Amino acid sequence: MRYARWMADEPKIASAWTRPRRQRETLSREQIVAEAVKLLDAEGVEALSMRTLGTRMGTAATSLYRHVTNRDELIEFVVDEVYGEIEVPDGSEGWRASVTACAGSVRAMILRHPWIASLLGQVGLSYLGPNVMRLNDRMLALFEGAGEFGPVEADKAISAVMAFVIGMGVSEAAWLTSLARSGQDEREWVAELAPAAVKAAEPYPHLRAHVAAGRVDDMRQTRDEHFTYGLNAILDGLQPRRPS
Amino acid sequence: MRYARWMADEPKIASAWTRPRRQRETLSREQIVAEAVKLLDAEGVEALSMRTLGTRMGTAATSLYRHVTNRDELIEFVVDEVYGEIEVPDGSEGWRASVTACAGSVRAMILRHPWIASLLGQVGLSYLGPNVMRLNDRMLALFEGAGEFGPVEADKAISAVMAFVIGMGVSEAAWLTSLARSGQDEREWVAELAPAAVKAAEPYPHLRAHVAAGRVDDMRQTRDEHFTYGLNAILDGLQPRRPS
DNA sequence: ACCGTCTGCGTACAGTGTTCGCAACAAGGG
DNA sequence: CCCTTGTTGCGAACACTGTACGCAGACGGT
Structure with missing residues (x-):
């Protein structure tokens, strides 16, 4: 794939522009954790493997270990990275x-x-x-x-x-x-889960009342309200x- | 290994006591999650694999799938189990x-x-x-x-x-x-980590003061105090x- | 005594993190 | 210019994971 850099069919003009320029900037620690964050955002946590991260960056999986000693260390870097936001x-x-x-x-x-x-x-x-x-x-x-x-x-x-x-x-x-894993709209999803929830709550009187009265209107706002209520x-x- | 149950060298006395008694009670869903909890308590989360859990119970790994459809489902059961405490x-x-x-x-x-x-x-x-x-x-x-x-x-x-x-x-x-992973005493561990912490906190004035004044006396009581403070x-x- | 269902298990497959050694590069000194 | 030295990418390999599948033995009811 990227062997072309040093294979013989490449003209060996010794110029600053044809020089391979070993794309250092695609494989530094910062680039790796940035790409890991992008991968996690796009595909979720179960998609983060060294191999897929490597192919995303156009390198082999084992190359990453030159800049990151561990998968755990990579995760620590990733966590710190988003803390920076x-x-x-x-x-x-x-x-x-x-x-x-x-x-x-x-x-x-x-x-x-x-x-x-x-x-x-x-x-x-x-x-x-x-x-x-x-x-x-x-x-x-x-x-x-x-x-x-x-x-x-x-x-x-x-x-x-x-x-x-x-x-x-x-x-x-x-x-x-x-x-997100269900791939459905939030309203559809809770509607689909509702029967199971009602059944599971059935032996518990207080919970049963709450599940029955559960408002599905806009849960986004409900979550916001819960957060500000507790924070206040x-x-x-x-x-x-x-x-x- | 446990083939002896039906191998021919076992005397075939048709008695209630020599009957193989297919140890049902070692492989129900409840037993599996109980053993999983014990394994997690003893060896930590990275030791929980289907195979090690199977060998702990004296069965093959794939036998567990008769009572638990998934590893994820097993984990859900385990979480619910400890919620019961x-x-x-x-x-x-x-x-x-x-x-x-x-x-x-x-x-x-x-x-x-x-x-x-x-x-x-x-x-x-x-x-x-x-x-x-x-x-x-x-x-x-x-x-x-x-x-x-x-x-x-x-x-x-x-x-x-x-x-x-x-x-x-x-x-x-x-x-x-x-x-626990460090395998050290808590005091030793923080003493070992202290230099790195001081160095990491060095560019940040407020944090630096806190790290310098960090009391290592009994962190157990400090944690308790933090908890009750926030709860109150x-x-x-x-x-x-x-x-x- | 038979038959359908259930349960344990060996095998196999795809995918994982990680190690190791080799080859190509960059930089520097003679 | 060459040679050396350190650095970086990479293919192969290893131990291990979750899980599908099919077989065989055990159970339960008639």
Whole structure:
């Protein structure tokens, strides 16, 4: 395939333009994780194998190991990469508005890349990636600055908010992944699943009432409401904990 | 190996005691998921393959497929199985105490089985398992009964609490899994990782201060404190949202 | 005693992550 | 200009995975 670079039928004109130029820029670590993210976005988590990633980049699978020691390491890089998409304001809009915006940014990132729901568990939560570090730093600045938290309290408060946001986002992402795998419209899908749900909920009186009254109108807005409801509850609970 | 059951060297005494008794009880679906849980607890998530699970049960790998259609289905069963360990009080102790106890039970379950952090993402969050249904039913009873929430609010409040508890638990589980993989004592491990952490945090002023002041005393208690801090914040925020 | 159904299992196949050694390249020094 | 040295891509190979298929033995009912 790409042997043509050094095969004899190529004219050996020693010019800067015919020079093979060993396409270095197609096989650096940054390019590999970028292509991995694109592959995950396009085909989902079960499509990420070293071989398919290699063919996507026009190289052999084993070539990737020159720039990435492991598949696990690649996944750590990928996770850190998408963490880089999270924006956290500087706090000039006030603590609460800034945290709300940051939480929304995290959720948006997760919903843009639902496969991290799978990958977050597979890797030991890479705490040392530069983008994760940057995120933590900005969050600390936000909680200690505009939030007026003390250093220890800021740590706890950030953990609480992030646990909620990630927990909620991962749950949504798992739902959306299953939905995507079904290949159907969301309304069709829940309509198809409804009988099984009703049957499964049948022995449980409270659940049964909820399943029966389940509104299927626009679940997108329902999800948004659930998220903002929980986030506001947490922020309400955090507000009086500031020592100010 | 187990051919002896029907091989001719076995005395063919037609008695109830020498009868082969086809050990049915070693290969039902319940036994399979129970053994899978034991395997996961003992060896971690990367050790769960159909073949190793089969040899653990003294059967061939393909025999498992008579009782479980898929590996994914097995995982759904396993997840539902450990969900069955969660206890939720009936609310007679009051709403807040009951929710706190339930949240603690969920966290304890996750820390007992840290591998669900990986499995929760791999499966599309099996909402229809009987134990998940039971848990949701009891939670609804708790929030609508002792909590005096309306049905819609109860749904949102439960989502919020569960998102936090699961998010926090999964994060802890990921940490503990990495720790277990290192095979070291927790103090040793963080001491070994500290230089890398300091170096990674170096460009970020707020984080740097936190990493420098990081207390390694007893992280177990620190984790507990983080959990109860966040949980109390959420419950504080939920309390005034009850229509009472 | 027979027959249909159920269950365990050996074999096989496609696909996975990863190792190893070889060949082609780039750069530098004589 | 050649030769050396390190770097990078790659084919082959290995151990292992999930799973389909068909066979044979066991069970249950008549």
